[in-house]
Amino acid sequence: MLAIITVAAASAASWFLQRYVSLPNLxxxxxxxxxxxxxxxxxxxxxxxxxxxxLAYAGLYLPIGxxxxxxLSQYAITAVITMAMSVFISQLTTRWRDKALESxxxxxxxxxxxxxxxxxxxxxxxxSVLSALSHDLRTPLAGLIGASSSLMSDEVVLTPxxxxxxxxxxxxxxxRMQALVExxxxxxxxESGPVTLQQDWQALDEIIGAVMPTWRAQLAPRQIxxxxxxxxxxxxxxxxxxxxxxxxxxENIGKYTPPEAHVVISTQVFEDRVxxxxxxxxxxxxxxxxxxxxxxxxxxxxxxxxxxxLGLAICRAILEAHHGHIRAERGQPRGAVFILSLPRPTQAxxxxxxxxxx
Numbered sequence: 001m002l003a004i005i006t007v008a009a010a011s012a013a014s015w016f017l018q019r020y021v022s023l024p025n026l027x028x029x030x031x032x033x034x035x036x037x038x039x040x041x042x043x044x045x046x047x048x049x050x051x052x053x054x055l056a057y058a059g060l061y062l063p064i065g066x067x068x069x070x071x072l073s074q075y076a077i078t079a080v081i082t083m084a085m086s087v088f089i090s091q092l093t094t095r096w097r098d099k100a101l102e103s104x105x106x107x108x109x110x111x112x113x114x115x116x117x118x119x120x121x122x123x124x125x126x127x128s129v130l131s132a133l134s135h136d137l138r139t140p141l142a143g144l145i146g147a148s149s150s151l152m153s154d155e156v157v158l159t160p161x162x163x164x165x166x167x168x169x170x171x172x173x174x175x176r177m178q179a180l181v182e183x184x185x186x187x188x189x190x191e192s193g194p195v196t197l198q199q200d201w202q203a204l205d206e207i208i209g210a211v212m213p214t215w216r217a218q219l220a221p222r223q224i225x226x227x228x229x230x231x232x233x234x235x236x237x238x239x240x241x242x243x244x245x246x247x248x249x250x251e252n253i254g255k256y257t258p259p260e261a262h263v264v265i266s267t268q269v270f271e272d273r274v275x276x277x278x279x280x281x282x283x284x285x286x287x288x289x290x291x292x293x294x295x296x297x298x299x300x301x302x303x304x305x306x307x308x309x310l311g312l313a314i315c316r317a318i319l320e321a322h323h324g325h326i327r328a329e330r331g332q333p334r335g336a337v338f339i340l341s342l343p344r345p346t347q348a349x350x351x352x353x354x355x356x357x358x
Contacts, residue, residue: 003045221259
């Protein structure tokens with residue numbers, strides 16, 4: 001039906017336009033009708049439209065009753081060629097239409113798969129968040145409630161040492177909750193969009209020196225060895241965030257290595273970057289290194305050790321905000337090595353500019 005209506009419309013249009021358009025151009029009008037049918041309805045309808053268009057053009061514009069045999073044969077050849085061209089073009093249009101429909105369907109399938117994957121990831125992430133929060137908030141809350149109720153009870157007689165121990169427990173559990181909340185807020189801030197970094201020219205060895213006194217005491221009796229060159233190039237970074245990276249890595253060493261472990265902090269200077277490596281000779285890790293940096297992931301060796309699995313994810317987000325990166329490697333013969341890389345800016349540092357000026 002579509003082929004009949006379309007050819008009829010083309011015939012009416014050509015009859016109206018014949019006073020203004022030459023006959024060869026009217027042929028193109030009929031071919032346009034065939035292509036339109038091919039695009040909308042496919043091959044069979046286009047073939048029917050080709051036949052009907054050829055017959056309509058011949059009936060309307062060819063003076064068949066006044067032609068001799070030679071002229072009639074010429075017009076017949078022209079009609080056959082025109083029909084063949086119409087069929088060929090309609091087949092090409094049909095193939096293009098079918099491929100376009102196939103591509104559109106494939107795009108819809110990919111979109112459905114992408115949406116399903118996102119929903120699945122969101123569900124897994126939600127479950128991970130709930131699991132982490134339920135465990136890591138419930139444990140310190142239970143300690144806080146128990147310790148505070150003992151201090152408040154008139155029925156429990158506490159020695160000064162026991163009372164001091166409960167106060168210390170309340171302080172430690174409150175710090176754990178504070179650290180968890182800060183990690184969640186920090187990760188949300190880093191992933192919510194472009195991060196505004198408070199960057200300035202900084203000496204990496206000064207940041208390391210600033211955190212070392214505190215962490216030497218907290219990691220004791222572990223031995224910490226600094227292997228730093230006499231001079232490191234100045235880098236542009238946010239000192240608070242880079243210090244946060246170092247603290248997270250050292251905190252993991254305190255959680256996952258034995259007291260007799262040995263820690264080495266070293267740097268390497270390259271033309272385009274500076275790398276800082278923190279290595280230990282503890283038990284190391286068994287999973288794929290990249291797995292360690294996923295949000296809420298806790299390693300196979302975590303066991304009952306408290307934590308939400310956010311520390312390394314925050315480290316990666318901070319380094320990526322600085323256009324750097326962080327990676328994990330297995331130590332030799334054992335242990336783990338975490339290597340963070342910060343880019344060296346192409347423009348000269350203020351110190352270098354002053355030296356050049358002098």
